Amino acid sequence: MISRRKLETALPHRTQATGLLGAGVRLAAVRAVNLGAGIALTVLLAGALGADGYGQYLFALALAQILAMPVLAGLPTLVVRETAVARATNDRATLRGLRRWAFGLVAGTSGLLGLAALGWALVAAPNGDGAGVALLAVPLVAGLGFLRVAASLLQGHEKPLAGALPDGALRPLLLLAFVALALAAGGLSPPGAMALHAGAVAGALAWTLLAMARLAPAPATAHPRYAARARLRSLLPLSLITAAALVNARLDLLMLGVLEGSESVAVYGIAAQIAGTALIGQQIVATVLQPRLARLWAAGARDELQALATRAARLAALSVAGAALAVALAGPPAIEALVGPAFAAAAPLAVFLCVGLLVVAATGPADALLNMAGHEMATVKAVAAGAALNAALNAVLIPAFATPGAAAASVVSLALAHLLLARAAATRLGIRTWAR
DSSP states (O other): OOOHHHHHHHSOHHHHHHHHHHHHHHHHHHHHHHHHHHHHHHHHHHHHHHHHHHHHHHHHHHHHHHHTHHHHSSHHHHHHHHHHHHHHTTOHHHHHHHHHHHHHHHHHHHHHHHHHHHHIIIIIOTTSHHHHHHHHHHHHHHHHHHHHHHHHHHHHTTOHHHHHHIIIIIHHHHHHHHHHHHHHHTOOOHHHHHHHHHHHHHHHHHHHHHHHHHHSOOOSSSOOOOOHHHHHHHHHHHHHHHHHHHHHHHHHHHHHHHHTOHHHHHHHHHHHHHHHGGGHHHHHHHHHHHHHHHHHHHHTOHHHHHHHHHHHHHHHHHHHHHHHHHHHHHHHHHHHHHHOGGGTTHHHHHHHHHHHHHHHHHTOSHHHHHHHTTOHHHHHHHHHHHHHHHHHHHHHHHHHHSHHHHHHHHHHHHHHHHHHHHHHIIIIIOOOOSOO
């Protein structure tokens, strides 16, 4: 009897595309909820905290995400890939050992980070505000680590909706509810917003663990196979990719905060949030594709890979072009109406960022393909080159042009990184990922 997985691999491109479309529609609904909750959070937090307070919150959140790199860097991608490959080979021992190893790594790393933060708070800054920020970052970092690992296990089992719901919908909705309750109770501060964020992560994690027990239970009879050394060797380049990508995404905010101040961070942060919605189509497709890419590459199904990559690039380019047009037409009045005239300068920045992201989208899922095929070192080189260029351009352009300089640095560095990724996928794997 032919298994469902083998049958899917052998199906023609049109049938596989139908399955991708259905999964994509469901994930698009999750992203719509995420977008709505994000807009509502931006309105509430920007209005309640003001430009300076909201800038402090964004700065603290970016700092917490950078601190989370030792926990989150590369691990979700590795878990998706290893889960998909183990399922393809029916390796129950690896499936059981992988989740134990991954959760244990998050717990150990978070514990070390917590001890370091506690020591710094007690010794270096016992009475300062920075101590509270450092301590609040620890539960947020640990919670995000467990949440992303659990979601990656679900994604590796080709349950993309269950894997996307916790971080994509539950966390922002819980945070929105917590913020609304706090404002109704009398007010909110930047540290208070960070604490509420940690609580929202904890609630989303609880739901994810329940979903994982039902949809992707650990094999009960197999003796766990950990392969810790091999996984750590794979984790290093994947971690470097995530670290460089996070720096590339947040460096502009951090450097604006240092060189220009909190108000510039707030304006640019809203523009980046709006522009980031333009990549929703590409991100949705990548989420669905990752475990399938790992399985198809291992099976040598090059035709299917090429067809999927081409469709993904076309969809992403069309979605970014549509988003750029929508922002150009409705952005200025919408931003002023929602968050006030103090943030009006975010509209042209968002349009410029959207136009630049069109290059990124048109290169297709090159990074996901390289990582799932075991060529993560090519991704490391491309993303590191983009991050280095971003840092250099921000240092030069922010003092001269403020927020427009940060936007230009982000667009140029992202375009370079993704062009290098597309070239690597073509030369190493023989798959042309760009739209054509």
